[in-house]
Amino acid sequence: MAEANLTIIRDSTARAREADSPRSPVVHFGSDRPLRLDAGVELSPFQIAYQTYGKLDANRANAVMVCHALTGDQHVANVHPVTGKPGWWETMVGPGRPIDTDRYFVISANVIGSCMGTSGPSSTNPATGKPWGLAFPVVTVRDMVNAQAMLLDHLGIESLFAVAGGSLGGMQVLQWTASYPQRVFAALPIATGTRHSAQNxxxxxxxxxxxxxxxxxxxxxxxxxxxxxxxxxxxxxxxxxxxxxxxxxxxxxxxxxxxxxxxxxxxxxxxxxxxxxxxxxxxxxxxxxxxxxxxxxxRAMDYFDLAADYGGVLARAFKDTPTRFCVISFTSDWLFPTSESRAIVHALNAGGARVSFAEITTDKGHDAFLLDEPELFAIVRGFLDAAGKARGLNGKP
Amino acid sequence: MLTRTTHDLTMAEGARAPGGGRVDLLLVADMVEPGSKVLDVGCGDGELLRILAERRGVDGRGIELSREGVNECVTKGLAVVQGDADTDLVDYPDDGFDYVILSQTLQATRHPRQVLEHMLRIGRRAVVSFPNFGFWGIRLQILFGGRMPTTNNLPYTWYDTPNIHFCTIKDFRQLCGVVGARMERAIALNAWGRRLRLTAPWWFWNLFGEQAVFLLSRDKKANGRRSNSSGK
The missing domain is CATH 1.10.1740.110 (Rna Polymerase Sigma Factor; Chain: A)
Structure with a gap:
């Protein structure tokens, strides 16, 4: 029992440390830069923990934001400081990988509400000096994206070459294109949907x-x-x-x-x-x-319903969007089935957007976006190559 | 649906071997104004979209039924979505494109009339290429062989074919009248991939054309009636 208690304490202290003082770069946003939340309150002060890979080019044009899923974090392509395991998307992001860090400047931020260094319920509430717990305001996908936009402002990056992510990460990608269409050149929403279904x-x-x-x-x-x-x-x-x-x-x-x-x-x-x-x-x-x-x-995933913010008409979320999209789904994903991706594609087509859509055959289910799927890698690589040409990226940062 | 292969394209770009290859790709491309916005319905592995982008500076999109075709296109960086001409064209807005192309796919659709109507709604112009079932070689196979014809262009057996709605040039002209399409240009190719004379009568095209390419536009005046324009 004593040993079990020790483990508990060790876990919670390691996590508590990571929540407030993570082993990642952190940006503190003071009371002059509050995050206005959908819940109607302001989060201030707050902090964002993030990782970057590769080099920002002279035109600041090659930045790629990678958005993580529910239990992911900013450690996309480096050894995880808590688990010691490789980054969750090392097969996709890195030198010579489809999201090539020799060519692109990759940014990944821990989302608001998470526990790896960005403000969340396990962070210390500056007003009390104690962990927020349930006093932390309920956050939405839009809040996460707004926080990421503030991070970009801080880093001096006006527009992203691409935003990519699967599942909750894909929801953030869609929210990025709806909230900040002018800041996103190319978008890769993978294994995701514009709303969480009743079953989910x-x-x-x-x-x-x-x-x-x-x-x-x-x-x-x-x-x-x-x-x-x-x-x-x-x-x-x-x-x-x-x-x-x-x-x-x-x-x-x-x-x-x-x-x-x-x-x-x-x-x-x-x-x-x-x-x-x-x-x-x-x-x-x-x-x-x-x-x-x-x-x-x-909760943030449950609340996500992009069309609801646009009078129930999804196409309005993407009206006149300048962003080029590559929507990807997997045949055996029953959490975000292909029909969800198809709904995104229909709305994009109705808005005249430039969209590619591929469904990949696999029996690996929703998790396929995290796994070794050569077809996924080829599609992401091809899409980014073409988008890079259109953006005028010369291939070297 | 028929898939275009690189092999086909090579033949089309070269002198074209008799009876073989997808000879219509370049003809279709020639009908498209440079710099326009194009939707290729049934775009296969994306060869036509590639040609259109490289030679005509076209902003191209595609729809393809086969997953392999789509994934190949997307890997090449083309804006192609997995979809079905019969069910998915309804989602595209009016006048969203300058041209909607249906290349060697009409005969594989379940509802060719609706597909053509959607094309004329979505695009200011439509380009349709199709194999002519009135071609003499096909007529001879039925007449003397007594069996469903197969050719180099149409190699499928009757019981295992994606092609369910064959038509002749004459049939297609009639459909154009029904849906109110004005024929702006038409080209027919003989068995050796050469263009038939423009001045030849339609019956001659219908007998000696192995393939045909039509450039169509909406003709509000002729809507619901047979178009009088020659279109050649």
Whole structure:
């Protein structure tokens, strides 16, 4: 038990440190530069943690913003400071990769509400000197993008060559093109949609209820009370993880295989490999992620409905857009099925936008955007090459 | 849908081997004003869009049914979306393009009339190329062989073909009248890929043309009636 408590304390201190003083560059926005939130309040002061890769060219024209998904962070293509694992999109971003850091200046910022150094519920509330917890205002995808725009202003980058991201990252991409059309030359929304479906909201609610049902959650005050709703968050992650895969992928990887045994134990041990795998996913997730951030970011996704901001007509969000789009979906993604991407494409076509749309055949489900998908890499590379020519990037920063 | 291959293009750009190859690509490209905005419906692997961009400075978009075709196009940096001419043209706004091109795809659509009507709505002009089923070689195969014809251009067996709505040049002219399309230009190619004489009568084109390319525009006056214009 003592050991378990130690682990909890170690986890929460490591995370708390990362939340306030991350191992990333940080920009502090003082009371003179508040972030006006959709919730009707101002967040001030606040901070943004970010990473950059590559060099900004002389014209400041080659910047690419990479937007991370629900449980991602700014560590796109470097070793993660908490887990020690490679960056979450190292296959896509790096020297010679499709988003080539020899050619582009890549920026990735931790989103508002997350827990890796940008202000969120596990950050210290400057008014109280204690963790925000549920006193942190509820944030939206638009708030995340507005914060990123403030970061760009700070970095002196007027317009982005491209914005790319999958899932929640893709929502940010779409919000970028709607909120700041003149600042985005090319957009890559991947495995995403313009609104969260009822089914997706339902899955998120199950995850949130799992967190909140954990007695260690303490009404969101676990950082103050030195507890950690590990079990609740792990269950939330396990449930969510299933939605990131597909039936076919689970069958291919695990089938009905037993874990380290040849017969069932007639107990509730993790007899099956798939159970053991999910438990591992759950327990490793809680090492690096804050439970309240999970509540806030799932909420932000639930609230996302781009058309609603434009009188219910999606095409108006993209009216006369100067941005060129490459929309990508995956055949086995049932969280953001191809029909969602098609809706984006229809709206873009109605607005006369320059749009490419590819559906990639894979059995890897929603997570395919994070995995080794050669067709995805070829498409992203080809799209950016063509966009680079149109932008007049000469290929060298 | 038919897919254009590089092999086809090479033949089209060269002297063209008898009866083979996609000879219509350059003819279609010639009908498009430089610098215009073009939608290529059924764009295959994007060769026509590439030619249009390189030779005519065209701002091109494409729709393609096959996933492989689309992904190849997008990889080349072309603005192409996965979609179906029969169901997805309805999403495009009126007058969104200068030209809408349907190259060797009309016969593979479920509703050729609606497709043509959408093309004339979306584009100020439409370019349609198609294989002429009235071609003498095809007539002879039915007449003497007694079987559904197959040619180098149309190699599919009747039971395994994407082509479900063949027509002759005469049929297509009739459809143009039905949908109120004015024929601005027309070209027919014989079995050796050479243009038929402009002054030749339509029956001659219908018999000796293996392929045809039509440049169409909306003709409000002739709407619902048969167009009187020769169009050649």
């Amino acid at each position: 909201i339902a899955f998120h609610e199950v995850g949130r209820q799992a967190v909140m049902a954990d007695p260690e959650w303490r009404g969101g005050r676990y950082l103050l009370e030195h507890t950690n709703p590990r079990r609740g968050l792990a269950v939330a992650r396990m449930g969510a993880h299933i939605t990131y895969l597909s039936d076919a992928a689970l069958h291919r990887k695990f089938g009905r295989k037993f874990q380290d045994r040849s017969n069932p134990t007639f107990s509730f041990d993790a007899d099956f490999e798939v159970e053991s795998y999910l438990r591992h996913q759950g327990s490793s997730f809680v090492e690096r992620f804050d439970a309240n951030s999970y509540l806030y970011l799932t």
